Amino acid sequence: MVTAAIWPTLDYSRVPYRLYHDAEIYKQEQERIFKGPTWNYLCLDAEIPRPGDFRASYVGETPVIVTRDENGGLHAFVNRCAHRGALVQREVCGNAKSHICIYHQWAYGLDGTLKSIPFRHGVRGKGGLDASFDLSAHGLQPLTVGNVSGVLFGTMVSDAEPLEAYLGKPIIKQVHRLCARKIKVLGYTRQRIQANWKLYAENTRDNYHASLLHEFLVTFGLDRVTQVGGVTMDMRHRHNITWSDANSDMDDVAHTAYADIGVRSDYLKLQEPGLVAFRPERDDQVGLAIVSVFPTLVLAQIGNSLATRQIRTRGTNEHEVFSTVFGYEDDPPEMTAHRLRQANLIGPAGLVSMEDGEAIEIAQRASAPDPEATTVVELGGGGLISDRDYRVNDVPVRGFWSYYAELMGIEPAGAVR
Amino acid sequence: MTVERDRIFDLLAQYGALIDAARYEEWLGLFASECRYQVMPRENWQHSLPAALMFCDSRAMLEDRVLALREANKYNIHTDRHLIGLPRIMTLRVPLLPSRRHL
Numbered sequence: 001m002v003t004a005a006i007w008p009t010l011d012y013s014r015v016p017y018r019l020y021h022d023a024e025i026y027k028q029e030q031e032r033i034f035k036g037p038t039w040n041y042l043c044l045d046a047e048i049p050r051p052g053d054f055r056a057s058y059v060g061e062t063p064v065i066v067t068r069d070e071n072g073g074l075h076a077f078v079n080r081c082a083h084r085g086a087l088v089q090r091e092v093c094g095n096a097k098s099h100i101c102i103y104h105q106w107a108y109g110l111d112g113t114l115k116s117i118p119f120r121h122g123v124r125g126k127g128g129l130d131a132s133f134d135l136s137a138h139g140l141q142p143l144t145v146g147n148v149s150g151v152l153f154g155t156m157v158s159d160a161e162p163l164e165a166y167l168g169k170p171i172i173k174q175v176h177r178l179c180a181r182k183i184k185v186l187g188y189t190r191q192r193i194q195a196n197w198k199l200y201a202e203n204t205r206d207n208y209h210a211s212l213l214h215e216f217l218v219t220f221g222l223d224r225v226t227q228v229g230g231v232t233m234d235m236r237h238r239h240n241i242t243w244s245d246a247n248s249d250m251d252d253v254a255h256t257a258y259a260d261i262g263v264r265s266d267y268l269k270l271q272e273p274g275l276v277a278f279r280p281e282r283d284d285q286v287g288l289a290i291v292s293v294f295p296t297l298v299l300a301q302i303g304n305s306l307a308t309r310q311i312r313t314r315g316t317n318e319h320e321v322f323s324t325v326f327g328y329e330d331d332p333p334e335m336t337a338h339r340l341r342q343a344n345l346i347g348p349a350g351l352v353s354m355e356d357g358e359a360i361e362i363a364q365r366a367s368a369p370d371p372e373a374t375t376v377v378e379l380g381g382g383g384l385i386s387d388r389d390y391r392v393n394d395v396p397v398r399g400f401w402s403y404y405a406e407l408m409g410i411e412p413a414g415a416v417r
Numbered sequence: 418m419t420v421e422r423d424r425i426f427d428l429l430a431q432y433g434a435l436i437d438a439a440r441y442e443e444w445l446g447l448f449a450s451e452c453r454y455q456v457m458p459r460e461n462w463q464h465s466l467p468a469a470l471m472f473c474d475s476r477a478m479l480e481d482r483v484l485a486l487r488e489a490n491k492y493n494i495h496t497d498r499h500l501i502g503l504p505r506i507m508t509l510r511v512p513l514l515p516s517r518r519h520l
Binding site: 092093185186187188189190213215216219220268270271272275325336340341343344347348349351354355358359361 | 456458460461464466467468469470471472473474475477478480481482484485488489490491492493
């Protein structure tokens with residue numbers, strides 16, 4: 001049983017390795033976080049434009065289907081037959097008039113209600129279900145669906161706070177900034193990572209690693225901690241925006257900073273600089289925006305490459321990062337081509353993203369034998385959790401743990417929030 | 418057809434062997450300067466979606482990939498072993514380039 005006593009410090013600057021390895025804790029996360037009062041990313045509105053369109057997704061480990069009904073309404077429900085608990089819809093996406101379980105052909109409508117049961121009244125007056133069996137009480141378990149700028153979220157509880165309040169103004173603004181134009185999905189990538197899902201959630205909130213682990217960014221002079229940037233969180237500090245402005249630092253400042261730590265910056269040149277060229281397309285200079293939404297959504301703009309990443313939990317030691325790469329409907333063909341080239345930066349083989357998987361896998365591996373030892377989360381100082389206008393910090397990681405502790409019922413008295 | 422088939426088989430064998438031996442700079446020599454290198458997830462292929470895991474539409478972009486791999490990227494410590502399926506030649510639309518000495 002995990003309790004508030006697990007935390008060595010009240011500012012979450014020390015995180016015991018047990019939190020990445022304990023099967024009981026993982027089970028508790030499924031109940032208290034994913035089936036609890038969180039809003040979970042499901043898919044994009046643009047992926048299910050027509051009546052009958054559906055997409056399979058996940059909330060934690062729970063399989064869900066997101067559908068659009070005959071009237072254009074959005075629904076999400078647990079993808080599990082009320083009869084024998086089998087997966088009802090086995091396809092990842094498609095268009096269907098109803099969702100029929102293959103096992104005994106129980107059929108559900110696009111809103112998840114149970115429509116028909118074969119041999120319900122038996123054959124020749126014998127067998128079947130009792131006359132009192134109530135179809136309406138055996139629909140697929142519904143989720144509440146929320147839509148912010150075409151990004152769909154679902155919650156399993158009926159008393160969650162409103163989605164807009166859950167996300168908070170800075171996050172809504174970023175979602176709008178990246179998704180308000182009509183979205184065109186360019187494709188999907190999947191990556192199985194042999195590490196606990198929280199290591200990935202921390203990674204996207206850790207500003208400090210970006211230009212150290214991802215040497216590509218520095219070597220080719222693309223993204224440097226000397227740029228104008230920082231972290232912006234919601235009021236509860238559970239979400240985070242890591243951002244930086246393109247071309248906002250002086251080369252000599254950067255060279256000196258990196259020379260001090262023995263990293264050679266800007267010494268290589270790409271033959272095809274178009275790969276990393278940033279084409280401003282909004283009324284700001286933000287060239288990098290990594291938006292982490294608790295618990296498992298990352299909305300990422302790296303230059304002109306855009307993607308949602310959904311962290312799908314798969315036990316204590318594994319998760320899948322499911323990415324939806326997108327552009328906009330009104331992109332000219334040249335811009336689509338540019339985004340497809342820049343997609344080389346992201347995903348499992350991404351020139352930038354490939355390293356995260358390896359970094360957290362080696363963290364998972366080496367931390368396993370020593371559950372009581374801890375990580376150190378202290379870049380940007382310990383104590384108060386707050387926004388920073390500089391890049392060498394991992395403060396939002398502590399914000400993640402603060403809200404995690406609250407949901408898990410292990411928040412120590414006097415802890416920072 | 419047999420001559421062409423032999424040369425295609427040789428090319429693929431060479432291709433796999435050079436990657437397995439981490440001789441990426443030589444591997445680049447197997448590509449024309451105008452080329453297309455794409456690793457597609459099956460999911461995208463099935464739905465006619467264009468995003469790839471790796472996408473280079475010139476040898477210059479492939480050279481950048483190799484440079485990044487050599488100088489900057491970090492990844493799991495591993496060795497490669499290529500198993501290449503037998504190519505099925507449907508049609509030969511263009512005459513093959515003259516054979517290269519290093520093949």
